[in-house]
Amino acid sequence: MPAFKTLPLKIQAMMVSILILIAALGVWELSITANSGSSGELTEYERLTGGGAPKAGVPPPSKVFVKAWEQLSNPFYDAGPNDKGIGIQLGYSIYRVLTGYFLAAAIAIPLGFLIGMSPLMYKALDPFIQILKPISPLAWMPLALFVIQDSQASAIFVIFICSIWPMLINTAFGVAGVRKDWVNVARTHELSPIKTAFLVILPAAAPTILTGMRISIGIAWLVIVAAEMLVGGTGIGYYVWNEWNNLDLTSVIFSILMIGLVGMALDAVFAFAQRAVAFNE
Amino acid sequence: MSNGFLSIEALAKRFPAQNGEGEPLTVFENVNFRIERGEFVCIVGHSGCGKSTIMNVLAGLDEATEGVVIMNGKEVKGPSLDRGVVFQNYSLLPWLSALRNVTFAVEARNRAWTKEQVRAHSYKYLELVGLTGGAEHRKPAQLSGGMRQRVSIARAFAIQPELLLLDEPFGALDALTRGTIQDELLKIWQGTDQTVFMITHDVDEAIYLADRVLLMTNGPYARVAESVEVGIPRPRARDEIVEHPNYYKVRNHLVHFLARRSKEMAGREHATPTGRPETVSFDDPEKERPAPPQAALYAITR
Known part of the structure; x- marks a missing residue:
């Protein structure tokens, strides 16, 4: 295919991606229709034991598309606690993630600044951070439920506790690593500590801080699904678990796809912000 | 000698001995010198x-371990906008454009100025170093080394400090760029009564730029041993100063010092009791010589 090779790499990659997608969907579709068609005539015994009832199975992609179309054309319907549109469920999850996340940022970034500026605090707080950081955020859930006594707030707390560490560590690291020359520029220009923080240290550390924020939002989105499965009520995590209880695997697969899409979108926002504050030395 | 604009008195820097044993390491001690207002002084010495x-x-x-620095009758404590610094590695803020790097400093100096005033003032200095016409909007990473150093010089002069400190500003530049920026530096400096103190390793650069060259002996226990007066009138032209009778006298003296005497004179035992550097001057040949011999010869042949 000589014509293919003359195309720009981006277009080439896109074409290969589409090809892989079609192939994967094709294999998926074919394998499922082949399985379900092989049952044949039922014996009397099979009929008596309920063999004639529709069997739950992994749905083919065509069914998922139909489901997606149905859901996305009316994403915000609300027909009671057990039946809400995908838009509403995702909205709850995003709301929890952002609330917990920005609460964490509001504490982690100033605190990280402090730790980064003071070698003493850096050393003094390091053991606490090292112990708290590897704890699975869901391990906090029972304690949060008991102390906060509110399942919604507990979910937000879990998001808070999981997104605080990367931001805290990266901010401290970024601030501590600001080049001495730049700090000296601030000093020779008689900048006040506040001005030094905002005009020199913050922009210098911004790429590292943004990296921490991007890692955090990724983790928060991973954790919210699990947290909502535990907490229940609303949210995309609850939705997945609820549809599993309903044995509606089409909806489960559809919501898995939506989790991926939203996660990608959140990451893209932070990737954009990261590029905006990046600089070359 | 007047009290001077800048006076460095009995300055010493010592580092405590490693593991707390033995003598502390003395980098330099008993450093004394004075700089008059408007003087251009270079300091030369080996690394370390x-x-x-x-x-x-x-x-x-x-901070020095001992001694004081007095500027305008006041002891120097901490950084100040009265003293501008140009570092060898430029020290520009890489996330700001060249223009913003200068306006940043101008704003720090003149807090009451309007945006327009700051801009006009910054442009004036960027123009003096030939950095306008679009280049001022680029980030430092998109500028060559020479251009970055120009921004750094514009920034330092734009805050109009009384004393300008240059730490090997041309050390990382190629010879051609170095020459151009030296000329720009002189051009800006000559329009002011600013005092310049500059570190260099380049003897020719020191003679071209300075009124006086301070010579340091090798460390440890380094000190300023001599103060050599260049005595070549300004404005100096690069191609003409080599013709000046002082040029090679000064040059030979400096080279000789760096090659031999900086080592020979090193160490505590050679220090003079006053600690003041010895002034070396090569008398102005115009006064010294009664009549140029060539002129006499001319008269005879006529």
């Missing part, structure tokens, strides 16, 4: 003699 430390003490970025 503490030139940069002296400069950082003058800038207020570092």
